[in-house]
Amino acid sequence: MRIAVPNKGRLHEPALDLLERAGLHVVDGADRKLYADTIDPDVTLLFARAADIPKYVSDGAADVGITGHDQIAESDPDNVAELLDLGFGQCRLVLASPEDGDIERVEQLDGKKVATEFPTIARNYFDEQGVEPHIVEVTGATELTPHVEMADAIIDITSTGTTLKVNRLGIIDEVLSSSVRLFAREDVADDDKVGQIETALESVLSADGKRYLMMNVPEDRLDAVRSVIPGMGGPTVMDIASGNGKDGKVAVHAVVDERDVFETINEVKSEGASDILVTEIERLVE
Numbered sequence: 315m316r317i318a319v320p321n322k323g324r325l326h327e328p329a330l331d332l333l334e335r336a337g338l339h340v341v342d343g344a345d346r347k348l349y350a351d352t353i354d355p356d357v358t359l360l361f362a363r364a365a366d367i368p369k370y371v372s373d374g375a376a377d378v379g380i381t382g383h384d385q386i387a388e389s390d391p392d393n394v395a396e397l398l399d400l401g402f403g404q405c406r407l408v409l410a411s412p413e414d415g416d417i418e419r420v421e422q423l424d425g426k427k428v429a430t431e432f433p434t435i436a437r438n439y440f441d442e443q444g445v446e447p448h449i450v451e452v453t454g455a456t457e458l459t460p461h462v463e464m465a466d467a468i469i470d471i472t473s474t475g476t477t478l479k480v481n482r483l484g485i486i487d488e489v490l491s492s493s494v495r496l497f498a499r500e501d502v503a504d505d506d507k508v509g510q511i512e513t514a515l516e517s518v519l520s521a522d523g524k525r526y527l528m529m530n531v532p533e534d535r536l537d538a539v540r541s542v543i544p545g546m547g548g549p550t551v552m553d554i555a556s557g558n559g560k561d562g563k564v565a566v567h568a569v570v571d572e573r574d575v576f577e578t579i580n581e582v583k584s585e586g587a588s589d590i591l592v593t594e595i596e597r598l599v600e
């Protein structure tokens with residue numbers, strides 16, 4: 315099973331970091347290599363450009379891929395399925411034009427020039443809008459093109475908006491919203507190994523922002539403590555071996571949102587809980 319992962323750029327580190335946290339440790343991944351083995355002998359990583367990854371998966375060079383939804387939509391393969399939104403690489407593809415120009419609406423672009431790194435997405439978008447501009451394909455620095463008479467507008471990625479602002483471009487419309495996805499070729503999407511990879515990555519995402527709370531509670535305070543613990547499916551209650559002054563107490567474990575931890579600790583304490591412990595959670599399979 316091969317997973318295609320971005321080889322450089324902004325998606326490289328977070329993608330590898332997520333795989334590591336999911337337990338798919340890279341065991342042999344010297345820099346600049348095209349392949350890396352993982353701790354799972356059945357799983358190899360293949361490093362490719364973010365834009366090429368959908369094609370690698372579609373053509374069978376890899377089985378599973380990690381890249382931006384925008385890249386999958388641009389490549390538009392008919393035999394891959396998105397499995398999981400991995401949450402990072404959030405951005406929008408927008409239609410933008412010079413702030414000091416006279417193009418303010420999509421309809422004004424009929425017969426005009428629109429520069430983009432995403433010609434397929436652009437064509438689909440303009441088809442839907444019933445507008446027919448000329449698409450000018452570029453491979454970078456798209457924001458420059460309206461200022462050198464190469465284009466009247468652009469379709470490009472924005473996240474903080476800084477690049478558009480610096481280049482005095484204003485947003486006319488949102489074309490697509492994107493984040494990084496786990497996806498697979500349809501003929502392997504139901505394989506056990508793909509399911510395991512999906513579960514492993516999902517378990518890291520589920521654990522994000524969650525904390526594990528442990529405490530001891532006198533049995534007669536259990537209901538009161540239970541009632542102030544928010545979260546998933548109620549706490550787990552366990553008997554504690556007697557001795558060490560633990561008689562009459564039970565152990566209560568619960569998963570809570572990180573943002574509720576402060577308040578919950580105060581509440582369970584005032585309801586009689588003691589020996590309260592908070593730990594991070596690496597993975598959570600629900």
Ligand SMILES: Nc1ncnc2c1ncn2[C@@H]1O[C@H](COP(=O)(O)OP(=O)(O)OP(=O)(O)O)[C@@H](O)[C@H]1O
Binds near residue numbers: 363382384404
């Ligand atoms: N400013 C951004 N904020 C969030 N996500 C972004 C941003 N720019 C790009 N992305 C996401 O990262 C993906 C890869 O971007 P891109 O192809 O530009 O690679 P890169 O990281 O810039 O490396 P390079 O361009 O050198 O190959 C994009 O398709 C998009 O999904």
Ligand SMILES: O=P(O)(O)OC[C@H]1O[C@H](OP(=O)(O)OP(=O)(O)O)[C@H](O)[C@@H]1O
Binds near residue numbers: 324455475477478
């Ligand atoms: O809204 P912002 O936060 O300014 O981000 C948008 C910019 O980020 C990306 O470029 P990147 O930094 O990847 O540089 P690149 O052109 O070399 O790919 C994208 O192509 C935009 O130019």
Ligand SMILES: [Mg+2]
Binds near residue numbers: 323
């Ligand atoms: Mg880039």
